[in-house]
Amino acid sequence: MLKKLVLFDIDGTLLLTNSSNRRILIDALIAVYGTEGSARDHNFAGKMDSVIIYEVLKNAGLNDEHIAENFTAVKNTYIELLKQRLLPEDVELMKGVPELLTALSSREDIALGLLTGNFEGSGRHKLELPSLNHYFPFGAFADDACHRNDLPAIAVERAYNLTGKKFEGEEVVIIGDTEHDIRCARTIQAKCIAVATGTYSAERLRAHSPAALYDNLGDTEKVVSHIVTI
Numbered sequence: 001m002l003k004k005l006v007l008f009d010i011d012g013t014l015l016l017t018n019s020s021n022r023r024i025l026i027d028a029l030i031a032v033y034g035t036e037g038s039a040r041d042h043n044f045a046g047k048m049d050s051v052i053i054y055e056v057l058k059n060a061g062l063n064d065e066h067i068a069e070n071f072t073a074v075k076n077t078y079i080e081l082l083k084q085r086l087l088p089e090d091v092e093l094m095k096g097v098p099e100l101l102t103a104l105s106s107r108e109d110i111a112l113g114l115l116t117g118n119f120e121g122s123g124r125h126k127l128e129l130p131s132l133n134h135y136f137p138f139g140a141f142a143d144d145a146c147h148r149n150d151l152p153a154i155a156v157e158r159a160y161n162l163t164g165k166k167f168e169g170e171e172v173v174i175i176g177d178t179e180h181d182i183r184c185a186r187t188i189q190a191k192c193i194a195v196a197t198g199t200y201s202a203e204r205l206r207a208h209s210p211a212a213l214y215d216n217l218g219d220t221e222k223v224v225s226h227i228v229t230i
């Protein structure tokens with residue numbers, strides 16, 4: 001019987017991409033808007049891809065209307081370029097991730113999904129390169145909402161449609177590498193397991209009071225037992 005819904009962030013949690021990802025977004029921005037805005041130095045961690053695009057272009061003086069007019073074009077260009085140019089060697093899996101996903105997916109009391117600031121097209125491509133997509137039958141993505149805080153409720157609804165179980169409160173565990181993951185868990189009274197494998201240090205994550213905090217996901221047994229008892 002299903003007891004827990006575990007929702008994984010992608011970047012910094014399951015995997016890291018090298019500088020190619022940023023380069024590809026820059027090229028898509030230039031192709032569509034004629035400027036990369038502040039994309040070269042912008043902090044992307046924990047942010048929705050859609051929000052990142054607006055932020056970097058506003059920093060170059062573009063207004064909301066101009067950005068919105070070409071938003072679908074830049075999104076599609078970015079995803080298309082990512083599929084062409086982001087290769088398996090550009091992706092580093094975080095420690096313990098394959099073992100953890102194998103362990104969690106073999107349990108009948110756990111459902112797995114994604115909760116990520118990636119667009120579905122880009123997130124699925126990143127996961128496809130190390131063959132992780134099959135672990136995640138559904139997810140909530142940047143396509144679904146303007147704010148990460150709106151994604152947990154969407155993910156719960158999709159889990160219900162797929163499994164027939166309405167996961168509530170502490171039955172939902174969100175695993176992520178930034179304060180944004182911790183904050184969005186609170187919107188549905190879910191538990192957040194923070195992991196310091198992204199750009200945030202353990203100390204910085206601890207300040208946001210996650211339910212649990214790990215340096216990495218390397219200890220499969222410990223993480224699984226924590227998830228089921230949290």
Ligand SMILES: [Mg+2]
Pocket residue numbers: 009010011012013045046176177178198
């Ligand atoms: Mg992340």
